[in-house]
Structures are given as structure tokens and as C-alpha cells.
Amino acid sequence: MKPSSTPSPAARATPRPGRLVRVAAGVLLSALAATGGADEYTATDLERWQQAYGQVVKKGDELFHGGLASENTLQCAQCHPNAANTHPETYPKFQQQLGRVATLFEMINWCIENPLESAPLAADDPRMVALQAYITFERRGMPLAPGKH
Numbered sequence: 001m002k003p004s005s006t007p008s009p010a011a012r013a014t015p016r017p018g019r020l021v022r023v024a025a026g027v028l029l030s031a032l033a034a035t036g037g038a039d040e041y042t043a044t045d046l047e048r049w050q051q052a053y054g055q056v057v058k059k060g061d062e063l064f065h066g067g068l069a070s071e072n073t074l075q076c077a078q079c080h081p082n083a084a085n086t087h088p089e090t091y092p093k094f095q096q097q098l099g100r101v102a103t104l105f106e107m108i109n110w111c112i113e114n115p116l117e118s119a120p121l122a123a124d125d126p127r128m129v130a131l132q133a134y135i136t137f138e139r140r141g142m143p144l145a146p147g148k149h
């Protein structure tokens with residue numbers, strides 16, 4: 001992708017480190033594509049990945065049903081039995097509570113901060129990943145409907 005502004009003559013003369021990294025990554029990717037190595041996995045890999053996924057969904061299930069520390073002891077499942085009304089398939093969408101278009105992660109944090117009166121989780125906190133995995137798993141098979149209310 002081209003940067004939107006024209007680089008200064010000095011910038012054009014010396015390749016920037018970012019560009020070198022992109023070139024190196026490109027060379028590596030072409031090498032992988034040539035050998036077909038980028039897409040290959042074995043049945044054992046698949047089993048391991050599915051097992052890891054299943055464990056994260058299970059963890060999310062536990063957190064959703066009281067496993068997440070909550071300042072006022074409320075838990076997700078009290079208001080969202082089996083995550084049925086969490087509608088992950090509709091995200092990102094405009095969320096009235098936040099007054100803007102938000103992701104599922106931000107809406108989960110809204111519930112942690114408001115109904116649960118607790119501290120929000122970082123996007124890459126394993127508990128946040130697990131909650132999203134569980135909610136999405138419960139709604140598997142639903143057609144994607146971003147923006148829907």
C-alpha cells in the first residue's frame with residue numbers, strides 16, 4: 001500500500017527500516033508460498049488446535065457463569081442466560097450505551113464496568129478472549145448481521 005503523503009527527497013533516498021522489514025517479509029512469504037508450506041497442517045495439528053479452542057470456550061463458559069470476579073457478585077448469566085441475547089453476530093454495531101459504533105469486546109467491558117461495577121479487561125486478557133469465544137460459540141451458525149438491531 002502506498003502512503004498517502006509524498007515522502008520528502010531525504011526519505012526517498014534512504015530506505016526506511018519499516019520498508020526493509022516489509023520487503024524481507026514479502027520475500028519470506030513468497031518462499032513459503034513456493035513450497036506450499038504456508039497452508040500445510042497435519043491431523044495432529046488440527047486436533048491440538050481444536051483442543052486449545054475447546055478449552056478456551058470452556059473457560060469462557062465458567063467465567064460467564066460466575067467465574068469472573070465481580071464487585072457486586074452479579075454474573076453475566078443472570079442477565080444473559082446461555083449468552084442467547086448477546087448477539088455477537090451483530091458486531092460491530094452502533095451501541096446506544098456507548099453512543100458510537102462498538103465491537104463485542106467493548107460491549108463486554110461496558111457490562112463489566114456497569115452492571116458488574118468492576119474493572120474493565122484488556123483486549124488481550126485471556127478472560128476477555130474466553131468470554132468472546134464462549135459467547136460466539138453459543139451463537140454458532142447464526143448468519144453474520146453486522147450493524148443489526
Ligand code: HEC
Pocket residue numbers: 064068074075076077078079080085086087088090097104107108111112115116131135
Ligand atoms: C444486570 C444485568 C447484566 C449483567 C449482569 C450483564 N449484562 Fe450484558 N447487557 C446488559 C444490558 C442492559 C445490555 C444492553 C442492552 C442490550 O444491548 O442488550 C447488555 C448488553 C450486552 C451485550 C450486547 C448485546 C447485544 O445484543 O448487542 C453483550 C455481548 C453483553 N451484554 C455481555 C455481557 C457479559 C459478558 C457479561 C458478564 C461480564 C454481562 N453482559 C453482564 C445487562 C447485563
